[in-house]
Amino acid sequence: MHPSNVPAEIPVTGKGLGAGPDPCWSILDGEVSLPVAVLRDSALQHNLAWMRDFIAAYGVELAPHGKTTMSPELFAMQLDAGAWGITLATAPQVRDAYRHGVRRVLMANQLVGRANMALIAELLRDPAFAFCCLVDSATNADALGAYFAERSQRLRLLLEIGVTGGRTGVRDDAQARAVLDAIARWPQSLALVGVETYEGVLKDEAGIRALLRRTVAIMQMLRDEGAFAEPRILLSGAGSAWYDVVAEEFADAAKNPDVQVLLRPGCYLTHDAGAYRDADARIHASNPVARSMAEGLRPALQLWACVQSVPEPGRAIVGLGKRDAAFDAGLPLPVLQHRPGDAAPQPAPSHWRLDAIMDQHAFLAIDADDDVQVGDMLCFDICHPCLTFDKWRHLLRVDDDWRVTGIVTTCF
Amino acid sequence: MHPSNVPAEIPVTGKGLGAGPDPCWSILDGEVSLPVAVLRDSALQHNLAWMRDFIAAYGVELAPHGKTTMSPELFAMQLDAGAWGITLATAPQVRDAYRHGVRRVLMANQLVGRANMALIAELLRDPAFAFCCLVDSATNADALGAYFAERSQRLRLLLEIGVTGGRTGVRDDAQARAVLDAIARWPQSLALVGVETYEGVLKDEAGIRALLRRTVAIMQMLRDEGAFAEPRILLSGAGSAWYDVVAEEFADAAKNPDVQVLLRPGCYLTHDAGAYRDADARIHASNPVARSMAEGLRPALQLWACVQSVPEPGRAIVGLGKRDAAFDAGLPLPVLQHRPGDAAPQPAPSHWRLDAIMDQHAFLAIDADDDVQVGDMLCFDICHPCLTFDKWRHLLRVDDDWRVTGIVTTCF
Numbered sequence: 001m002h003p004s005n006v007p008a009e010i011p012v013t014g015k016g017l018g019a020g021p022d023p024c025w026s027i028l029d030g031e032v033s034l035p036v037a038v039l040r041d042s043a044l045q046h047n048l049a050w051m052r053d054f055i056a057a058y059g060v061e062l063a064p065h066g067k068t069t070m071s072p073e074l075f076a077m078q079l080d081a082g083a084w085g086i087t088l089a090t091a092p093q094v095r096d097a098y099r100h101g102v103r104r105v106l107m108a109n110q111l112v113g114r115a116n117m118a119l120i121a122e123l124l125r126d127p128a129f130a131f132c133c134l135v136d137s138a139t140n141a142d143a144l145g146a147y148f149a150e151r152s153q154r155l156r157l158l159l160e161i162g163v164t165g166g167r168t169g170v171r172d173d174a175q176a177r178a179v180l181d182a183i184a185r186w187p188q189s190l191a192l193v194g195v196e197t198y199e200g201v202l203k204d205e206a207g208i209r210a211l212l213r214r215t216v217a218i219m220q221m222l223r224d225e226g227a228f229a230e231p232r233i234l235l236s237g238a239g240s241a242w243y244d245v246v247a248e249e250f251a252d253a254a255k256n257p258d259v260q261v262l263l264r265p266g267c268y269l270t271h272d273a274g275a276y277r278d279a280d281a282r283i284h285a286s287n288p289v290a291r292s293m294a295e296g297l298r299p300a301l302q303l304w305a306c307v308q309s310v311p312e313p314g315r316a317i318v319g320l321g322k323r324d325a326a327f328d329a330g331l332p333l334p335v336l337q338h339r340p341g342d343a344a345p346q347p348a349p350s351h352w353r354l355d356a357i358m359d360q361h362a363f364l365a366i367d368a369d370d371d372v373q374v375g376d377m378l379c380f381d382i383c384h385p386c387l388t389f390d391k392w393r394h395l396l397r398v399d400d401d402w403r404v405t406g407i408v409t410t411c412f
Numbered sequence: 413m414h415p416s417n418v419p420a421e422i423p424v425t426g427k428g429l430g431a432g433p434d435p436c437w438s439i440l441d442g443e444v445s446l447p448v449a450v451l452r453d454s455a456l457q458h459n460l461a462w463m464r465d466f467i468a469a470y471g472v473e474l475a476p477h478g479k480t481t482m483s484p485e486l487f488a489m490q491l492d493a494g495a496w497g498i499t500l501a502t503a504p505q506v507r508d509a510y511r512h513g514v515r516r517v518l519m520a521n522q523l524v525g526r527a528n529m530a531l532i533a534e535l536l537r538d539p540a541f542a543f544c545c546l547v548d549s550a551t552n553a554d555a556l557g558a559y560f561a562e563r564s565q566r567l568r569l570l571l572e573i574g575v576t577g578g579r580t581g582v583r584d585d586a587q588a589r590a591v592l593d594a595i596a597r598w599p600q601s602l603a604l605v606g607v608e609t610y611e612g613v614l615k616d617e618a619g620i621r622a623l624l625r626r627t628v629a630i631m632q633m634l635r636d637e638g639a640f641a642e643p644r645i646l647l648s649g650a651g652s653a654w655y656d657v658v659a660e661e662f663a664d665a666a667k668n669p670d671v672q673v674l675l676r677p678g679c680y681l682t683h684d685a686g687a688y689r690d691a692d693a694r695i696h697a698s699n700p701v702a703r704s705m706a707e708g709l710r711p712a713l714q715l716w717a718c719v720q721s722v723p724e725p726g727r728a729i730v731g732l733g734k735r736d737a738a739f740d741a742g743l744p745l746p747v748l749q750h751r752p753g754d755a756a757p758q759p760a761p762s763h764w765r766l767d768a769i770m771d772q773h774a775f776l777a778i779d780a781d782d783d784v785q786v787g788d789m790l791c792f793d794i795c796h797p798c799l800t801f802d803k804w805r806h807l808l809r810v811d812d813d814w815r816v817t818g819i820v821t822t823c824f
Contacts, residue, residue, distance in 0.1 A: 013823060
C-alpha cells in the first residue's frame with residue numbers, strides 16, 4: 001500500500017531522499033541519502049493531541065506559528081487537529097500558505113513595503129480569506145490606510161503592545177494613541193480588530209505576566225471606548241516557550257464571548273532537545289493543566305547522518321553541517337548509532353557530543369576506544385526547529401522503525 | 413527587451429520576488445517584496461575576471477566550490493569564465509549539478525553510505541561525466557571498492573591529506589599506507605588519481621604552508637612509486653581564504669605537464685564584507701599577483717530589507733532575520749538607506765549596526781536623532797555567502813541602478 005501524504009510526484013532533486021521510485025524507503029537499510037531530516041509520525045500525533053488538549057483546557061484557540069515549518073502538509077495536520085488558522089511572519093509566507101489552502105491567517109508582524117502590501121491586497125480579493133496583521137506606528141497605519149483605500153479594500157489590524165528594549169510594539173499610551181488616531185483617519189480602509197503582544201522578548205516570568213496584564217488592560221480600555229470595528233475582539237500572544245503563562249493570563253478574557261484568544265506557539269509540533277525541552281520541563285513543573293497530562297511534548301524532528309571519517313583517536317567527522325541543522329541554540333545531540341546490517345540502532349553513549357560544526361561537517365567527540373566506524377549511521381536530536389526546517393525542501397515522515405511513511409515539503 | 417538569464421517561468425511562490433508578470437522589477441521603486449537577496453552584475457563580472465586572471469598567472473586551474481551557491485546559473489557563469497569544473501560537497505549536490513549540465517566534478521568529501529554511492533553510480537553510467545572524490549580510510553576504500561565492483565564501475569579517488577586536530581584526511585604515513593593498500597585491493601573498481609588537502613582547517617600561514625608542502629611531497633612520492641592510475645595526476649587544495657598561498661605552494665608542481673592543479677575557492681564569486689574581505693586584504697598586501705591587480709574582489713551579494721518599526725529612540729526593527737542572512741560570522745552590515753520616492757539611496761551612517769538578530773527580525777542600533785522611518789529600505793552587505801545563499805531559492809541579479817536583470821535559482 002502506498003504511504004499516505006506522499007506528494008503525487010516524488011522529488012528527484014534535493015538532499016535527504018531515497019533513490020528508488022517507491023518512497024517506502026528504509027532509513028536503517030541505507031535506502032535514503034544521508035544526511036536526512038525526519039519527522040516521527042508517533043511524536044507528531046502525540047504533540048498535536050497534547051496541544052489540542054492543553055488549548056481546550058483554557059478555552060482559547062490555537063493559531064500555530066507557521067514560520068517554524070512553512071510546510072503545507074504540516075499546516076494541514078495542524079488545522080485538522082483543530083487549529084483556528086495559521087500565524088505567519090511575512091507577506092510571501094502568507095501568500096504561500098494561501099496557495100496551499102490556508103484561509104485564516106494572523107500575520108504576527110507589521111505589513112511594510114509596497115510589494116508586500118500588493119501581495120496581501122491580491123489575497124484580500126478572495127472574500128473567504130480572513131486576514132489580520134499588526135500595527136505599531138502611525139506612519140505604518142497611514143501608509144496602509146492610503147494603500148488599501150486606493151484599492152477599496154479594508155485591512156484588519158491588531159494593535160501591537162511592546163516593551164522598552166524589546167522588539168516591535170507600542171511602548172506607552174502616547175504611542176498607542178498615535179496609532180489609534182492614524183487608524184481612525186482611514187475608516188474605509190483600516191479596521192482595528194484586536195490587540196497583540198509577543199512575550200518571548202522577555203526572559204523573566206514576572207515581566208512576562210506584567211506585559212500580558214497590560215495587554216489585557218489595553219484591550220479592555222479600547223473595548224470600553226468602542227475602538228474595535230468588529231463585535232468579536234481578537235487578543236493574541238504566545239511564542240513556543242511561554243504559551244502556558246499566556247494561557248493562564250488570557251483565560252479570564254477568553255470567558256467573554258466577545259473576546260477570541262489566539263495563542264501562537266509554533267515549535268510544539270516538532271519540539272526539540274534544546275530550549276523548548278527546557279521550557280517543557282518548566283511548564284510541566286508549574287502549569288496545573290500540563291501537570292495533569294501524562295507526559296510532555298516529544299522531539300519529532302531528527303537528523304540521520306553518516307560517519308565519514310574517524311581520522312584520529314577521539315574524533316569522528318560526521319556528514320552533517322550548518323547546511324542541515326540549526327546551530328544557534330545548541331548543536332545537534334547524538335541519540336542513536338546504527339551500523340548497516342545490524343538489526344536495530346543502539347543508544348548513543350551519553351558522553352558523545354558534537355563540539356564543532358562547519359558548513360557540511362560536524363565534529364563528534366568520542367572516547368578513543370569507542371566503537372565508531374566510517375559508514376556508521378547516527379541519529380541526532382536537534383535544537384531550534386525553525387532554523388532546521390529552513391535547511392530542507394523535503395522532510396521524510398517515518399514510523400517507529402524508521403521506515404518512510406510520507407514526504408512533507410517546505411516553502412521557504 | 414527581456415533580461416538575460418531569466419528562467420523561462422517566473423516563480424510565483426517564495427520570498428524576494430516581484431509581484432508583476434514582467435521581471436524587469438525596480439528594487440528602489442518598491443516593486444520587489446523585501447527582504448530580497450540580490451547579486452550585482454557588475455561585481456559578479458569583476459570577480460569572475462579577477463579570479464580568472466589570478467588563476468592563469470599561476471598556471472593552475474579553478475574548480476570553484478559549488479556548495480557556496482548551489483546555483484546552476486552561477487555554475488554556468490563560472491564555467492563560461494574558464495573554470496575546469498565544479499567542486500561539490502555531497503552526492504545530492506553532485507546529482508543536482510549534473511542535472512543542470514555540469515560534467516566535471518571534484519567531490520571534496522568522502523563518499524559514504526549506500527544511497528549516496530547509488531547516486532554517484534547512476535551518474536557514472538554517463539561516460540561523459542568526469543568525477544572524483546576523496547578517501548582517507550581503508551574502511552571507506554573497501555566499501556567503495558566492493559560497491560562499484562558489483563556494478564562493474566570504476567571510481568576515481570584522491571587521497572586526502574589532513575592534520576591532527578583538523579577535519580578529514582590521513583594524519584600520517586601509516587594511515588596513508590593503509591588507504592593505499594585498500595585501494596590496491598580493488599584494481600577493477602578503484603583508481604587513485606591524485607592527492608588533496610584542505611588547508612582551511614588551519615589558521616596560521618606557517619602551518620598551512622607546511623601542510624601544502626607535505627601534500628606535494630606525498631604526491632611526488634606516490635608518483636615515483638607508480639601509485640597513480642592515470643597519466644595526469646590531480647593535486648588539489650584551497651578554500652576561499654588561503655587560495656593565494658595554495659597557488660604559491662602548488663605553482664612549481666603545476667609546471668609539470670603530468671600534474672593538474674585544481675584550486676577550489678567558492679566564495680570569490682560573491683565575496684563578502686566579513687572574513688573574506690579580511691582575507692582579500694591580506695592577499696592584496698602579500699601576494700605579488702594580487703598586488704599587481706588594480707583592486708580586489710567586490711561584494712556582489714547584498715540584502716535589501718524594510719524598516720518595520722522604530723519603536724523607541726535609538727532602535728529600528730528591520731524585516732530581515734536568520735531566515736534570510738548568515739549570522740555565524742558577523743551580522744549583515746547596513747550600507748545604504750533609501751526612502752521610497754527619493755531619487756537614489758544614500759550611504760548608511762557608519763555608526764549604524766545590527767546588534768541582534770532573530771528568525772525574522774534584525775535590531776538596528778541608531779542614534780536617537782537619526783532620520784529613520786518605518787518603510788525606509790536598507791541595503792546590507794553580508795558576512796559568509798554560503799549560509800546566506802542557502803536561505804534563498806531565488807536571488808535577483810541587479811544592475812547598478814538596482815533594476816532586476818535576471819533571476820538565479822539555488823538547489824539546496
